[in-house]
Amino acid sequence: MQNIFILVFILVLSSCSKTTKSANQTDRKIEQNYDVEVPVFSSDSAYSFVQKQVDFGPRVPNTKEHAACAEFLAEKLAQFGAEVTVQKADVRAFDGTILKAKNIIGSYNTDNETRILLFAHWDTRPWADYDANPDNHNTPILGANDGGSGVGVLLEAARQFGLKKPEVGIDIIFFDAEDYGAPDNFANQNTADSWCLGSQYWARNKHIPNYRAKYGILLDMVGASNAKFYREQISDYYAKYVVDKVWDKAAKLGFSNYFINQPGKTITDDHLYINQLAGIPSIDIIHQELHSETGFGSFWHTVNDTMDGIDKNTLNAVGTTLLHVVYNEK
Numbered sequence: 001m002q003n004i005f006i007l008v009f010i011l012v013l014s015s016c017s018k019t020t021k022s023a024n025q026t027d028r029k030i031e032q033n034y035d036v037e038v039p040v041f042s043s044d045s046a047y048s049f050v051q052k053q054v055d056f057g058p059r060v061p062n063t064k065e066h067a068a069c070a071e072f073l074a075e076k077l078a079q080f081g082a083e084v085t086v087q088k089a090d091v092r093a094f095d096g097t098i099l100k101a102k103n104i105i106g107s108y109n110t111d112n113e114t115r116i117l118l119f120a121h122w123d124t125r126p127w128a129d130y131d132a133n134p135d136n137h138n139t140p141i142l143g144a145n146d147g148g149s150g151v152g153v154l155l156e157a158a159r160q161f162g163l164k165k166p167e168v169g170i171d172i173i174f175f176d177a178e179d180y181g182a183p184d185n186f187a188n189q190n191t192a193d194s195w196c197l198g199s200q201y202w203a204r205n206k207h208i209p210n211y212r213a214k215y216g217i218l219l220d221m222v223g224a225s226n227a228k229f230y231r232e233q234i235s236d237y238y239a240k241y242v243v244d245k246v247w248d249k250a251a252k253l254g255f256s257n258y259f260i261n262q263p264g265k266t267i268t269d270d271h272l273y274i275n276q277l278a279g280i281p282s283i284d285i286i287h288q289e290l291h292s293e294t295g296f297g298s299f300w301h302t303v304n305d306t307m308d309g310i311d312k313n314t315l316n317a318v319g320t321t322l323l324h325v326v327y328n329e330k
């Protein structure tokens with residue numbers, strides 16, 4: 001049903017177009033080709049990668065579960081044909097704790113100067129400080145969605161890149177220490193930059209000197225049933241054309257019930273620092289609930305962020321859109 005609609009839509013567009021005949025033919029050729037050439041995203045595979053992370057337990061920096069998951073992620077990227085770099089960083093948390101952080105990087109087509117950066121955070125929050133039950137406020141979260149889902153989708157993308165290389169260069173970065181930000185009740189001065197410590201470190205110490213990417217895409221909380229991805233405002237400010245590109249592609253694929261073409265809120269997330277410090281125009285595909293108290297889903301920073309909240313349909317919508325964007329880049 002949706003495919004038919006899209007076909008009709010394209011035909012109508014073509015027939016109304018004022019472009020020359022040859023340009024029209026080129027457009028049609030591209031439209032015909034991209035479905036053939038873009039690999040099919042497996043949501044089963046992505047789901048299993050989320051499950052695998054959750055099976056380690058909470059991935060809080062300086063714990064053995066965190067160390068074990070780091071090894072798993074680096075091994076998987078290598079298995080999927082990426083050139084792997086593990087960037088170690090001692091970063092200082094808001095409370096003075098030194099976090100032994102690892103940014104895990106998988107690169108494809110390293111000779112290609114046209115590069116796309118895909119990223120997600122892989123650590124999980126040490127405290128369920130938004131749980132309805134105050135007894136849980138010091139319990140680490142499982143982070144199936146908050147952390148796990150973005151990484152799961154990118155691991156499945158990496159598996160596909162290993163099977164069929166995109167034309168452009170790709171760098172996947174799993175950033176660490178995103179979710180160790182100061183709790184609301186932490187009485188101290190400036191805690192605004194206490195989140196996203198791994199991406200801040202990388203932005204100041206790129207794994208390759210003078211590293212450049214055309215643009216970046218961050219995935220965060222991309223696993224909930226009926227997730228809504230609004231146009232996050234930092235993304236629209238720094239990289240509107242990328243938001244347009246991704247949301248247009250999602251609509252063409254029939255996913256506009258997930259990718260809502262309306263403004264969302266402004267979210268402090270890894271893409272903020274990749275935009276401001278690294279100078280790479282980057283967007284955040286992030287689940288927002290515009291009318292909830294926190295702005296996020298009810299699972300957010302609670303003990304309920306478990307596999308029960310992960311829906312393969314949502315992973316599929318995000319992963320399929322991402323592959324179509326990436327494989328159409330030249």
Ligand SMILES: [Zn+2]
Nearest residue numbers: 125146179301
């Ligand atoms: Zn979080």
